[in-house]
Amino acid sequence: MTKKPTMSDIAVACGVSQATVSLVLNNAPGTRISSATRDAVMTKAAEIGYTTVHRRPDRRPVIAMIINDVTSSPHVAGLIDGVTESANERGLLVSVMPTGGDSDAEQAVLDHLAAMPIAGVIYARLITQQINIPPGLLNVPTVLLNCYTGDRSIPSVVPGDLVAGQTSALLLIKAGHRRVGYIGGEDTIEAARERIKGYRRALMMHDIALDPAIVFKGGWTIRGGYDAFKSIMMVPDPPTAICCFSDRTAMGVYAAAAELGLKIPEDISVVGFDNETYTADMVPPLTTMELPHSEMGRYAAEHLADLLASPRKTSRNFQVKIECELIERQSVKVLDRSGLLPVA
Template sequence: MDDLARHLGLSRATVSFALNGRTDVRISEATRARVVAAARELGYRPHAGAQSLAAQRTDLIGFVTDIPASPFGGGIIHGAQAAAWRRHKLLLIVSSEGDPEIEATGVEMLLDRRVEGLVYATQMHRVATLPAAVEAVPTVLVHCTSDRPGAVSVLPDEVEGGYAATRRLLAAGHRRIGLVNLAAGLPASTGRRSGYERALTEAGLELEPALVRQGDATATTGYDLAARLLDLADPPTGLFCATDRMAMGAYDAAKERGLRIPEDVAVVGFDNQEIVAAYLRPALTTVALPFAEMGVAAVEMLAATAAGERVLDRTLTGRLVERASV
């Protein structure tokens, strides 16, 4: 500002008022335009650190995650970044790769940069162990929960997702529907099974334990579990797979047995992992988790906290993406 003032023959105060758009002081529009033009010509840039000290606000949001390279990380980051940008905030991202030491150090570095709040996002819907330092600023968890006091979360509605997937198979006329589920004890596994069971009960169908198989979220496991279901004496005509990768394995199990999709057996996935779901043949009908929407909600919840509002957990519903496998 001193350089600009000397260059223009004006006081430093006049330059400051012009650049900061002050309307409570009398500066002619010609002078204001002259200052702005000179600042652009000379490459003037405000000192963000000094401004944040003066305003007691940095406009920075920390984002800590183990998922930047996963198929789902992009959605959460995109949503959070778009919401932050609309509020003139900058997102600082720390990728922990699931390493607790990197995570703890990353949080400390973000706090050193005086972030106004933290978004903590996980790839898997789980109970997370948070670094103790997160208590220093408002924090919103995405796709996870924590037993730490005061932590609030934005989560996908796993029950409604499982319900929608099963209802789609029921609507197509299927009455024997197998569930290729995630391992027991995971929030996603429990919720998706609960939605599956609710849909069957509403349709007046009995729950058959033999039609439910559980394992890890891989194509190999999907193949193994679907094969066991399709080899039953009275096999299911519809399969609800708890992930799109598991559905990919189920496709192979069905085709090895000479079964056509969807004519002989229908398949519904979960996640809408587009590099899988959109390119299977036939393309996979699946439930899309609201990852971008969760990222947006997390930033909105931080803003509400900053405004002094009471913020509670939020649950967002995904949507059924129709393709050709039912």
């Protein structure tokens, strides 16, 4: 009995991946596949007698987005929206598979995917972190979203937290503040480590000495921001401005400032981080940094689509950092702009 031709046969003969063959034969819109590759696939399909019996003309290749958490933060919506919007533009469908941070659930997802015709995977984390890639993904086209491997062996995209920390501090320095305090997160959080590095770099750029007395770690909650600000303002020469690890930290600063009889921004300027939905309604509206979750998701899907379209293309794996956007509102007072270097 003659063996029925398969997409794998076409892929081997043309030197491309099965995913590429699927994209061509399904005429998926928005994919970057060269005309030469398309012609080669179609020619080989006709040559070996491959048919698409019972195949729906609108069927699209599916990619899986595995993410550890979809409930604890509104930021996850940006990651998912970015992935799905970009994938749809490239003619790909997305199956979002949350694992709840449970290793057994993740293994069940990987076992399920192994039995399915998945074109590729976006492996995501809600909080930026270094990971060990699951062995089940080593032979599957994969892009890491908001996480990365230590050896950078898998393409990844993360936020530019260091530059964002620098930008928020430079905004205050540009406004004339020379005593800029910092309330950061715990050292166990990578974003906290990166943002305080940026804060320190901004001080160095303007020859401002780092004063540990106005730097507080572990204040990523509302209560943490409240307690940290109370402590910082007890020093003999208190700051005129504060960089906060998160908008929740900034909320704590607002509450503590009110108790101390300080007005924002007249007496103390504040910059937050995250651009939570409530920050525009704070009194005064909070200046903050916005994490680029949607842009990161779009990049991950675009890069995965490129990997599927050109599987034989050789390129080094790398990590891309997406810049965070500064959202300027009314919580920063300009003291003096004279004699300062331009903000980079």
